[in-house]
Amino acid sequence: MRLVVDLNRCQGYAQCAFLAPEAFTMHGDEALMYDPQPDDAQREHVLRAAQACPVKAITVEGTDGALIAERAGASRVG
Amino acid sequence: MPPVSVDGSLEKLRREGHIVIVGASLAGLRAAETLRDEGFTGTLTLVGDEPHDPYDRPPLSKQVLLGRVPADHTGLPRRRALDARWRLGVAATGLDLAAKRVHLADGDSLEYDRLLITTGVRARPWPHELEADLDGVFVLRTSDDAAQLHRRLNAGPSRVLVIGAGFTGSEIASACRERGLDVTVVERGSAPLVGALGGVVGEVAAKLQREHGVDLRCGVMVTGLEGDSAGRLRCAHLSDGSTVEVEVAVVGLGATRNTEWLASSGLGAGPRGIACDAGCRAFDVRGIVTDDVFVAGDVARSPHPLFGYQFLSLEHWGNAIAQAEVAAHNMVSSSTERRPHVWTPSFWSAQFGVNIKSVGVPPMADEIIVTQGSLDERCFTAAYGYQGRIIAAVTFDQAKWLEFYQRQIEQAAPFPPEFTTVDRRPEGMRPVPADFPDPSLPSHGPTVTLSGHSPSDRRISFTPLHA
Structure with missing residues (x-):
């Protein structure tokens, strides 16, 4: 699964680091370090972390009713 | 309310037009998603010179160098399905504004109704070519750069030299120290980050580096990189006459805008980027705004009302997204429906x-x-x-x-x-x-x-x- 954190929004509340410690860790007092491609086994934890983020900074692929499967390679031409 | 044009041309564009996006990184991807969100159902083609799916760059100098995330694991999540044609690993080489065609490195060309340019920037290489080719000299911009540098750091070099203490250089130095590697940082200015944040904050950044064991040398330039007989980096010569023995050097001298492919196109493109209006429409060399060519992300220069309408060039992650969204909206909207890009850096x-x-x-x-x-x-x-x-x-x-x-x-x-x-x-x-x-x-x-x-x-x- 792929995710990205908008670190302009992130204010270091660290909710994600409590809820999905495999994917999100604090680096120092405030900086967040995350795994942009955590194992699918982490999915439940990651989704809970995304929902709990007070500033809604976490985007997880496939949570907005969008397709997950499509990759650039799948429709590549030329 | 869907936009309406008097002659129906906008509806036709939105229904069956061809939009080409040159530059398949953060800005290009988010623009493509926005176009589909806005109801564009025509053909959408993304061209990218790198062979990879759009990926995120900020983790490359942090998580990736620390070895916490593999370099090929920073792919950007999709916000939605795109139904796009991808031309990855193929650079755009030219633009014919009159014929509305983009020429590609493989000899092909793409006709467009609307074009979005999101070609971004690339790392400025070490200016001396023979020295830049030495084994052990790196830049850090792409995922491939990060993979190579990470591999070399894993080998445990005796000392790493970082040339230039901007944000990228400072983050690289930080990752090296965290890995226990000896680091020398050489900065031409008076302090790290001085160009971005000034001398007062730069002084704090300097103390921070030294507290973490960085051998920081400010007010000094690297005048030469020297290799051994096998072409491996051996040492660096500095402008104060000193020499530092290093096995790895990372060049952090900022970025160059990818505008060379537009040199003879007639667009207002140069070393500072491509000028566009607040609605992301590109200017041509005469200072006249185009109707069908748009720009977003690091390669754009756009005027900002908060800063006296001076053109701003921003190498910022958030700007790439915000500007891509505005550009995409404006590309398929009538003039009164368009929005200005007034993002605060x-x-x-x-x-x-x-x-x-x-x-x-x-x-x-x-x-x-x-x-x-x-x-x-x-x-x-x-x-x-x-x-x-x-x-x-x-x-x-x-x-x-x-x-x-x-x-x-x-x-x-x-x-x-x-x-x-x-x-x-x-x-x-x-x-x-x-x-x-x-x-x-x-x-x-x-x-x-x-x-x-x-x-x-x-x-x-x-x-x-x-x-």
């Missing part, structure tokens, strides 16, 4: 365990005042002033306050600030010179560049000093 950096964030345009400032916290504790908020108003702010581990300062900037609030803060007595609140280097001198890149009012500025050139 914002960026972050994590280094040596500190979260550094900024809003506004610090290099425009003449004064700075620490409004909260203290420089000595590496935990503070500082506001930047320009002609009596707040123009920017920076926080070290105080990100929660930044939004307040962003509103102050957007309201053109007075400087020095009139408000009192919880942890500082008013008599302690005194502005001091912000101490930015001469902006006409080349540097590793302030990440925000003010580049005047001319839409067809093609003159700027940059020649780093070398041996």
Whole structure:
């Protein structure tokens, strides 16, 4: 699964680091370090972390009713 | 309400037009998603010179170099399905504005109804080619760069040299120290980050580096890189006459805008980027705005009302997304439905365990005042002033306050600030010179560049000093 954190929004509340410690860790007092491609086994934890983020900074692929499967390679031409 | 055009041409474009996006990174991807969100159902083609799916770059100098995330694991999540044609691993080589065609490196060409240019920037290489080719000399911009550098750091080099202490260089130095590697940082300016945040904050960054064991040398340039008989980097010669023995050197001298492919196209494109109006429409060399060519992301120069309508070039993650969304919306909207791109510049950096964030345009400032916290504790908020108003702010581990300062900037609030803060007595609140280097001198890149009012500025050139 792929995710990205908008670190302009992130204010270091660290909710994600409590809820999905495999994917999100604090680096120092405030900086967040995350795994942009955590194992699918982490999915439940990651989704809970995304929902709990007070500033809604976490985007997880496939949570907005969008397709997950499509990759650039799948429709590549030329 | 769907847009309506008198002759139906806009409806036709939205239904069955061909939109080409050149540049398949963050801005290109988010623009493509926005086009589909806006109801564009025609053909969408993304062209990218790298062979990879769109990926995120900020983790490359942090998680990836630390070995926590593989370099090929930073692919950007999709917000939605795209139904796009991808031409990856193929660079665009030319643009024919009259024929509305983009030429590709493989000899093919693509006709478009609307074109979006999001070709971004690339790392400025070490200027001396033979030295740049030495085994052990790196730049860091792409995922491939990060993979190679990470592999070399894993081998445990005796010492790493970082040339240029901008944000990328400082983050690389931080990752190396965290891995226990010896690091020398050579910075031409008076302090790390001085081009982006000025001398007062730069001094804090310098102390931070030295506390973490970096051999930091400011006011010094690397004049030459020397290899052994096998072509492996052996040492670096510095302008103060000293020599440093190193096995790895990372060149962090800022970025070059990918505009060469537009050189003879007639677009207003040059070393500072491609000029566009507030609606992201590109200017041609005559200063006339085009109707069908749009620009977004690092490669764009766009005028900003908060900063005297000067053209701003922003190498910021958030700008790439915001500008891509505005450009995409405007590409398929009638003129009265279009929106201006008036994003307030914002960026972050994590280094040596500190979260550094900024809003506004610090290099425009003449004064700075620490409004909260203290420089000595590496935990503070500082506001930047320009002609009596707040123009920017920076926080070290105080990100929660930044939004307040962003509103102050957007309201053109007075400087020095009139408000009192919880942890500082008013008599302690005194502005001091912000101490930015001469902006006409080349540097590793302030990440925000003010580049005047001319839409067809093609003159700027940059020649780093070398041996």
